[in-house]
Amino acid sequence: MFYHAKNKVLSFQGIKMDYIHFGKGVKPLILIPGLSTERLRGKAFQMAYFYRLFAKDYQVFLFDRKDEVSEGYTISDMAEEVAQAMSVLHIENADVVGVSQGGMIAQILAVNYPSLVNKLVLGVTTMKANDTVYQTIGNWIELAENRDRKKMVVDMMEKVYSETYISHHRALIWLMSKFMKVKELDRFIILASSILKFDNSLDVPQIKCPVFVIGGKEDKVVGGESSLELADKLNCDYFIYEKLGHSAYIETKDFNKRILHFLSS
DSSP states (O other): OGGGOEEEEEEETTEEEEEEEEOSSSEEEEEEOOOOSSOSTTOHHHHHHHTGGGTTTEEEEEEEEESSOOTTOOHHHHHHHHHHHHHHTTOOSEEEEEETHHHHHHHHHHHHOGGGEEEEEEESOOSBOOHHHHHHHHHHHHHHHTTOHHHHHHHHHHHHSOHHHHHHOHHHHHHHHHHOOHHHHHHHHHHHHHHHTOBOTTTGGGOOSOEEEEEETTOTTTTTTHHHHHHHHHTOEEEEETTOOTTHHHHOTTHHHHHHHHHHO
């Protein structure tokens, strides 16, 4: 398997959490993915290939949200669970990359557990829910509650990806809506709702480790201005893709290269 990628399950304090582990390096790298209707379960090879650039220098860990979630689940809860997972695996002073909702979790982790984070990358994310977040993610929640899977997936594709990307991957819309289970919709609603309550704007300045912010100017999920606001608040290095949006981390070939350059510098 690619770089010995493995799907694993971590159990602690009554919590079960799926994670993926791969890489042949020594340094620990924590990757925290964004909001999704899908789990990481069964995607070890896929994720290892997508993040293969980091495999040479790092032991890479991708953490999913815990297996069982309930109403009232917060971004802070998620960050606490990542910290607990790192403790169980004896990981500290790691480089941390958070994308979208994962970037929100990573912010809280860096604030509450500074000894766990060596360097921090915040991709296509925000320090607080804003009007764009309320409108876009609020609409997804409403569609999920109404069990309108097709319309929800179509809107997610349109908000996340560029028109060019969508034109080449239209079959994904049908597949995602066709095979999405009601149970996964309920999970999605809980995870998405946590974003609407997120506000880390007062605590962001407490982050003292080196930070790199990377985003897309055309972001229709968290807003194109969010990355700039975050970088300004942190007074850190940043890069903004002028013609890309929330899926910049998927659609551009140099997203991971820019991250690795920062982590290696």
